[in-house]
Amino acid sequence: MKVIDKIALVLIVIGAINWGLIGFFNFNLVEFIFGNMTILSRIIYALVGISGLWGIKLLFDD
Numbered sequence: 398m399k400v401i402d403k404i405a406l407v408l409i410v411i412g413a414i415n416w417g418l419i420g421f422f423n424f425n426l427v428e429f430i431f432g433n434m435t436i437l438s439r440i441i442y443a444l445v446g447i448s449g450l451w452g453i454k455l456l457f458d459d
Contacts, residue, residue: 402455408448415445 418424431438 401451402458405448405451406455408445409452412445412449 415426418426427438427441428434431441
């Protein structure tokens with residue numbers, strides 16, 4: 398597995414954990430750590446989103 402694949406997978410897991418926390422406890426970890434829609438939190442959300450798209454590629458790799 399390439400380094401970029403591992404980074405994408407870690408970000409996908411972070412995003413999944415954050416969504417789980419939102420769903421179960423109405424607690425947004427990214428917002429708690431970085432603030433409500435600050436530039437840094439928006440960058441985190443963007444990276445997680447891009448990683449999710451990259452994860453589609455991982456599904457079809459051999």
